[in-house]
Amino acid sequence: MASTQPNLLSFPNTNTLAEQLRPYVLASQNAALSRHDSFRIAVSGGSLPTVLARALLADGNGTPKIPPQFSKWHIFFADERAVPLDHDDSNYRLLQEELLSKIPAELGAPTVYPIDAEAVKKDDTQELADHYQEDLMRVFAAKNSVKLPIFDLILLGCGPDGHTCSLFPGHDLLREKDAWVAAENNSPKPPPKRITLTLPVVTSAVHIAFVATGAGKKDIMKAIFDSEEGRSLPSALVNQGGGDKVSWFTDHAAIDGVAFPRRGSL
Template sequence: MGRQPNLYSFADVDNDLVPNLRKFVLDAQNEAFKRHDVFRVAVSGGSLPKTLAKALLAPSSGEDDKVDFSKWEVFYADERCVPLTHEDSNHKLVQEEWLNKIPSDMAQPKVFTIDEKHLEDAQEMAEEYEKRLVAVFAARDSVRLPQFDLLLLGCGPDGHTCSLFPEHPLLRETDAWVLSIADSPKPPAKRITLSLPVVLAGTKIGFVATGGGKKEILKKIFETEDGSKLPCGLVNEGAGEKVSWFCDQAATEGVAFPRRGSVI
């Protein structure tokens, strides 16, 4: 039982899920500061940045509840091979929903974006982004995998996360840190993504999945053999209790997997 992921289901996103997500992220931040005085986090796009911004930009309630963006290093769990100003760019989304809303009296986190020089070649872009990780996390030959302090991910209706899609050959990659994909089932086709081993190596992993549109896939992921082989299911299986799911009741309706009360 100790290896199982944590499933949280909240009555209301803004009043219940958001403050619990804040506590989860700030606990990870404070633990990371004790370890190495920096907080390295990888984020996805989708609906996550908006929920994350609500959590992180809420007023502080005390010493343990302070966000210190000056020591944050933000990476992308996946990114599309498009300009940073393009509608499909995860960076543009994160910038608009979160970074641009950080008040002027707070520091800005350091953000590692893709290099737009490689938009035409996803493989080159993946290699260049991996070099950036190597420079931050240590020399490639001394560290088998980078260890993010926290990964904040979403769950697609097909059970994909990052740009790791069901039954895709990329799921079998064991060595590379950053992978390229040229045939994404979701447009745009060309993307880069963290590999599954990098996701599993994270100190903590948080999924945010809300709304009734997620209940079928969550039921599959948490309750079926097939679901455990989907990318989100593989993260649950491989990282166990390091994984926490932040959901609302609409997303967990009919899911029999045991819920936890709250982080707070």
């Protein structure tokens, strides 16, 4: 378990947050390219793809700054719903609509790893998770040669109950130590069937960032950062396991009343 504290960053609004998220993501990219000439990233759904697109594709004038090297990106999903790729609940569809379809051709095309569409049709969530773990093994290494895949960056959201990925409070998956990708068949938030990266995979990433915005998050943020009772929440477990590798990008409304020290830049 990490002994250092996460970084809590707060900005006046989502636009300012996106402006600050951009250099963070690009610094992670550049460090990864120096290490192994590729950028291995996992993303969540929710509002994250919209903020990520705002951060990466344009500045205030609509003109890309120093551009991401998208042709070097390998994009995985931190979790995914067991639905067809064109379904309204699909995180792949959301990322496709908000970011992937809007990347200018001159910036290159990332390699994206959606879930297995044929496995979805079988309605077997464990098989779907196994297929996705095999995708990770092809990119990172066979499971018998490395203990865990080490992502260069994982971008996460935080639900109003403190869940992240599809790791929910009190669920057995929080204790999973061996699998890289796990099946969730009883999500308290629809749809019930999902797959998710496990907690050891998330906390082993080189960099981990949460994006949490809006006044609706302030109660759960107080629980995660300020209360002893909140220490068992999934997002708090990421803080504990990742330590100062974890950075929270929030707006002021989301952390109104939070006592944990925050700052305006890394």
